[in-house]
Amino acid sequence: MKLFRRLRALFGKEQLYQQLSDEMTFHLEKQTEQNIAMGMRPEEARYAALRKFGGVEQVKEECRDAWGVNFIQSTIQDVSYGVRMLRKNLGVTVVAVISLALGIGANTAMFSVTNVMLLRALPVRNPQQLVEFIRRDPDGSMMTNLPYAVFEHLRKNTSVLSGVFAFTSDTRILRSGAGSEPLTIHEVSGSFFPTLGVNPLLGRAIDSADDRPDAEHQVVGLTYSFWSSQFGRDPSVVGATVRLNGAPSTVIGVMPPDFFGVDRSRTPGMWAPLASDPNPDEVWVLGRLKPGVSIPRARAQLEPQFHQALESLSDSTKNWPAGERDRFLGEKLVVQSATTGTSGMRWEYWEYSNTLRILMGMTGLVLLISCVNVANLLMARSAARSREIGIRLAIGAGRLRIVRQLLTENLIMALLGGVIGLLVAAWGHRVLVAFLVGNLQGVPLSFRLDERVLGFSLALSILTGLVSGVLPALRAGSRDLVAAIRDNLQLRGPTRLPFARKLLALQVALSLTLLIGAGLFVRSLRNLGSTDLGLARENLVLMKVDPSPSKSLRDPRRFWNQVVERIGALPGVRSVSIGGDAVFGNGGWNNGISVRQPDGTERQSQVAFNVVGPGFFYTVGIPLVAGREFGVMDQANAPRVAVVNQAFVRKFLGDDNPVGKRFGNAGAGSSSQIEIVGVIGDARYGDLREQPSPMFYLPVLQNLDNRLYEVHVRTAGNSAAVIAAMRREIQAMDPDISVYDVRTIKEVINGLLQHDRMFAVLASVFGILALLLTSIGIYGVMAYEITRRTGEVGIRMALGARRGDVLWMFMRETLLVLAAGAALGLPAALASAHVLRTLLFGLDPSDPVTLVWAMATLAIAGALAALLPARRATKVEPMVALRYE
């Protein structure tokens, strides 16, 4: 009610003031009358009444204060005055707003990416009711995949759950016009879509009628992104037939663009009924709580059913080793909120590594620099406004009022900066996401301006406005009143700004940190890119070939021989071979081996290995150091052979000639089954950064038990045309063979460098930004000071100083600021560079070349920024300068 009356007073302001006047007038008249009645003369009576009353205007002011209208009114005044002043100093305003926009925008981008990755709720009905069921081992490890029996048992509960659904991820081969490709499918229970409460964009969603093993037709639903990329958003896809794993399915609908399922880490291409999976052993299970049911209560209720489910499986686990079986039956149910979905994959980049912290550190630094920059600009500007402020102080404005007004101006700038910052954030968000998850397909991470991001941006803008403005505002309001009006020179502001210089030094220090970081990342990236990998990078193509759906797998040896022959015969192919695991693939397999030592003992170890075809090392470009490569003589019934790398030799065989030595599979009884016939050079295998570890290779013809192999092809020049030809060749053999994941080694390496490249680029961008802001700061302060000191320059030159001397005087002061900043910043920069240690390759965090480069860049930029106004000062004629007031 009080507020209501206040607002009414605010809007009826004029009337209120008039009424106050009338009230006072009435009172004074009555008092005057009383005085006259007591015998005074009329004028005397009036004066006596006024005296008795007190200051009329003051009383009116107090009454107005009582209504609290003043505060709102003065704020409105501040805002309109502030806008006027900002427009008058347009140059400073624009620079400040841009500084703020960049700082706020960068931080908002970071927040927005975090929001989208971790915080945003699923676009379904009442997502806060969704929960995920997880099982926990007695030793604490948690697993999200539950036995199917658990789903069946939980499904029966109707007291705390209004719905339960399950899904599992599968890969099926989709036959399309160009060939066959694997596709990620999520197989969902019939209750999936109805429980989530999401409506399809086209057609209908999978329901329980479809989720039966004996369903007449197999059906699938499409995700929006798949529909866009594969079918060009053609609405006639509903009802069309697609071939998955050789069997036909009907497309029944398309889901809306927002909806990606419940797995945050991956969007499938399609949805299929769970019943279409022949044996769904393990599924993700989620459910919807009934309104008002809490998670602990649900857990308590559902735990018994969970155990019943495990008990029902005890028959099938009878043959398990005792320890495992006890662990399985002793598992507990954990119920977790699934408002934002579940994540089958851990976000290493985001949740577990330093990345987030480092990125936040960098953007925080940028924001800090821009705050300091703005503060500096404001101080220089308010120094120029000291006359105006002095007058306002003189006519009675309280110091607090002045500070409030300056802060309001600053907040306006900051809010403007925040609005523009949203544009920066949208762009920055896209760049960040592209860098972080460039390799992953279909992860739903587009920029969305929801209330959280807006709220963050607003809060940050206000905070920034206050932080960057409070210091200049306080200093402005505390100017010595008398001196401000009396001293003529002071009217235009002081000649030097010592505090501004301190802030500049701070900026220099912060920029140095960012520049050193940038330098380190860039050099590390260069090191990584040019490091010797041990194989030949040029024109090497890899592709996965999976013949499993076709009939070709009946005679794998003939099939693969044919593949190698046909591809080898293509023009433009220099050599071809196959391998079980690609170079820079998943890191290969491990196997236990046992090697006889010179002293007769057996040495056992786990060693990585790969299975490769004849001519593999020649194709890939790994040099043969001793012995021979695999050839066609290494057949299934020939003696077992292997090729090892130098690291293997160093670790297990010492200095003797390794060719002819033997080793065996651990636990197979003999340690001399396999003869070493060749030694190859060490090559990086899984990671660009690691040291090559011991490896051995087995001939594929003696170990042909994979269904899928990677074909490695060395082409003679541009690969694009040859790739198309290779595809055609293989598909011609049988259209059901899937050929996919075609890439060149260069692309693979590029992909591996993604993370490092992101850091290098971002750090460089931030570094340049910091440099720019600091240079602008130096320019601003120096320009201000030099203009004020024109008189001094004139005197010096009249007394005989040369242009060069004056120039050097100003430059010296700038260099002092730079040196102070460097002294302050270097230790801090080194300390924070230490954090980056694990990310750098081939250089130290305290790499001297980088340090020198960073400092030199900063020095040159700062010197240039100061040179411009300094040169202008020296160009003035001494007589003109002397007369300048």
Next chain:
Amino acid sequence: MGKSIDLLQGTLDLLILKTLALEPMHGWGISQRIQQISQDSLQVQQGSLYPALHRLELQGWIDSEWGASDNNRKAKYYRLTDSGRKQLEVETAKWERLSSAVAQILATA
């Protein structure tokens, strides 16, 4: 007539409410009445009366309307509201507690 006592803000509010409890009146009338009843020992600083009145009006304890005074001049009349009446009881009780406490302390020699 002793020296006039300076009044604290809270006390002034109490006096205003009490005065208006008897009958509605304008600001001039309130200051006269207080002077009258206290036999001139309380001279309300006239300037501080009006801010107090406006404050009380903002709180909702008194209400105002414009009417005609005895010689047909426009005057702003204040009256006590229901919540104001309640507030008066509360404030009176507080005052009595305070004054008896002070009296007790003074009584202990």
